[in-house]
Amino acid sequence: MPIVTQLKKRCLFMLLVLLPMQALAELEFTIEGIDDDTLEDNIRLHLKSLDIGQDALSxxxxxxxxSKTVSTAVEPFGYYNSTTLIRTADDGDVILDVSLDxxxxxxxxxREIIGAGRADKKFRNTFNSFPLEKGDVLLHQEYESFKSRMFNYALNHGYFDFHWQATRLDLVREERAANILLIAQSGPRYEFGEVTLNGEDKAEDIVRRLQPFTLGEPYTADQLAEFNRRLNxxxxFSRVIARPVVSQAQGTRVPIEITLAHxxxxxxxxxxGAATDTGPRLRLKWERPWVNDKGHSAxxxxxxxxxxxxxxxxxxxxxGDLKNDYLKYEAGYQFLDYDNTNTESETLSLSVHRITQEIESPWQNDYSATFLREKYKVDDDPSQTTQLLMPGYALQYLVKDDTLNITHGTYFRTGIQVGREGIGSDIDIVKATAEARIIRTVGKHRFxxxxxxxxxxTDSFVEVPASVRFYAGxxxxxxxxxYRDISPEGEIFNPVLGAVQKSAGAKYLATIGTEYAYQVAENWRAAAFLDVGTATNDFEEDPAIGIGPGAHWLSPIGPVRFYFAWGFSDFENDWRIHFMIGPEL
Known part of the structure; x- marks a missing residue:
């Protein structure tokens, strides 16, 4: 066959294919007689499946x-006697006149339950929650959703053999009537069986202690999910999976298989990192999450x-509870020497904490005993050493909606420590603190x-170690x-400047700060703040005030916050830039 003839035939074939596609692309329906947007949307969705051009509508x-497509689209909403007339307007639009009847x-x-579910009150209540009653319009979605919901409920509550023995919709179109039949075969309710571990035998004691159910207890998916949550x-562990092995059930007891990796x-x-208070800083951290088979960590x-x-x-x-009830032994050494204070200190501390928290509770209790031995130098006085043994208690509340970018959160902590001369302490001392932070967001506004x-x-404040005193700023x-700029000052001799005043620490602390931020872009907020506070021995001086604008960058590692701040006080009126990384709670 000549090449020219072949090309003509191919071009003609492509033309015949493309013309209907073009007609189809231009075909639009105007639907009349339908007032329900959901119905109309469903009709249009079904019509899109028709491969038809406008010329073919004749x-x-x-x-x-x-017409059949429209009928199929409206039947799930109970309309089984609809009719559709098709006409073309003068402007070429295709109009569908739909009569729903x-x-x-x-x-x-x-409805009927066969099996153990018949005697289970919660199973019966769920089964009897079928949403369609006599006189209701037949809605297929309600009917099908209930069947799926009932099946999921059964599996989540240990009815692993559940199935629908009979389900039927009898439609009497002429009478506009529907009869519904639902017969559920629940089968037996399975129970929790033995817990078995795949490898990692040393974790067995820990796994047993975290188990939220007992052998023979009725199975629920919620209990198994809680088990997974506790283990994680x-x-x-780097990976934990707890799952029922129904195929290995002994009678109605289902073994729970634990697969984990340390x-x-x-x-x-x-x-x-860096911060205004400390300048450049380096932090090295080592962790051994598993010291022995008792779950100790360091x-x-x-x-x-x-x-x-x-x-x-x-x-x-x-x-008791591995995550929410533990003893913590702490040891530490710290050296402080801030240019803006006249205090140097070396601190050795040893402490033991008993921390308890109910599962899913935001409240945490911290019972502690702290031994502190601090060598410090205040003002131009000779160095001295104070030893304190202070039992203490702290109560903390923490709720937040995100780890990094917090839009709604509340934090509160209050604590008290007591030391008595002659019982491990050089002086009598009582120290009490309370701190609160609240974050709320409304739209783009954050407060x-x-x-x-x-x-x-205390009976001798001059012997109170520098690390125990209060500072603000x-x-x-x-x-x-x-950092620590705000506190009573003491005089120290500087060889170059002579006698200078620097912060010496205070008996009392009181600060409050407010901040407003507005989201100006996806990852940026503009902010403004007002801080007021003091660290003092007598509250005779006016509090210091800080005010200024700022900006937040919501980075992948947490918010980065910048502030340009003016400070006003009896001893200083100046400005400075503040820079912080990380969430506020």
Whole structure:
């Protein structure tokens, strides 16, 4: 065959194919007679499945197909006697005149449970919650959704053999009536069987202690989900899966198979950052999440910055609830030397904490005993050493909607520590503190309020270590002032400047701050703040005030916050820039 003839035939074929496609693309329906948007949307969705052009609508076959398609679209809403007329307007639009007629209504509902579910009150209540009653319009979605919902309920409550023995819709179109039949075969209700571990035998004791159910207890998916949650929350494992093995059930007892993998024996973390208060800083952290088969864990941290160097070590011993009830032994050494204070201190601390928290509760209790031995130098006085042994108690409340980008959160913590001369302490001392932070967001508007108060009662304040005294000022206190800038001052001799005044620490602390932020872009907020507060021995001086604008960048590692702050006080009126990384709670 000549090449030219072949090309002509191919072009003609492509033309015949493309013309109907073009007609189809231009075909639009105007639907009349339908007042319900949901119905109309469903009709249009079904019509899209028709591969038809406008020219074909003159064919009775395609008119019948369009009418059938509309009928199929409205039947799930109870309209089984609809009719559709097709006409073309002068402007070429295709108009569908739909007459729905009266919907079918439920005239009879027959339900029955066969099996153990018949004696289960919750199973019966769920089964009897079928939403369609006599006189209701027959809605297929309600009917099908109930069947799926009932099936899921049965599986989640241990009825693993559940099936629908009979389901039927009898439609009497002429009478606009529908009869519904639902017969459920629940089968037996299965129970929790033995818990078995795949490998990692040393975790067996921990797994048993976290198990929220007992052998023979009726199975529920919620209990199994709680088991998974507890195992994952321990911090011991990198992967945990707890699942029922129905195929290995002994009678009605289903074994629970645990597959888990431990985290690496040792975890190391290096953090480099900067803040206005400390300047550049380095943080090295080591963690051993699994010390022995009792679930003990240990960690240590080294912190280095120009004014502060510290090393701390923690050893955790789980008690009743592994995650929410444990003993924590702490040891630490800290050296502080801030340019804006006249205090140097070296602190050795040892403490033991009993921390308890109910499952899913935001409240946490911290019972503690802290031994503190601090060598410090205040003003131009000789160095001295104070030893304190202080039992204490703290109560904390924390709720937040996100780990990093918090839009709604509440934090509260209050605590008290007491030391008695002759019982491990060099002086009598009582220290009480309370702190609160509240974050709320409405649309693009974000509000935060924070406050902190504290008081020290002692028979010899000059012997109170510098690390125990109160200071205000800095990124997390009164912005517009340096870290620990706000407190009673003491005189110290500087070889170059002579006698200068620097912060010496206070008996009392009171601060409050408010901040408003508005989201100006997806990851940016503009902010403004007002902070007021003081650290004082007598409340005779006026409080310091910090005010200014700021900006938040919602980075992948948490919010980065910048503030330009003016500080006003009896001793200083100046400005400074504050920079912080991380969430407020």
């Amino acid at each position: 064919d009775p076959f395609w008119q019948e197909e369009v 009266s919907p079918l209504k439920v005239t009879n509902v027959t 929350a321990t911090g011991y 985290k690496p024996r040792d975890n190391f973390n290096v953090g480099v 960690n240590a941290e080294l912190f280095i910055s120009a004014p502060e160097q510290s090393i701390t070590a923690d050893y955790l011993v789980p008690m 935060m309020v924070r406050s902190e108060i504290g008081a020290i009662e 800095g990124d997390q206190s009164v912005r517009g002032f340096g």
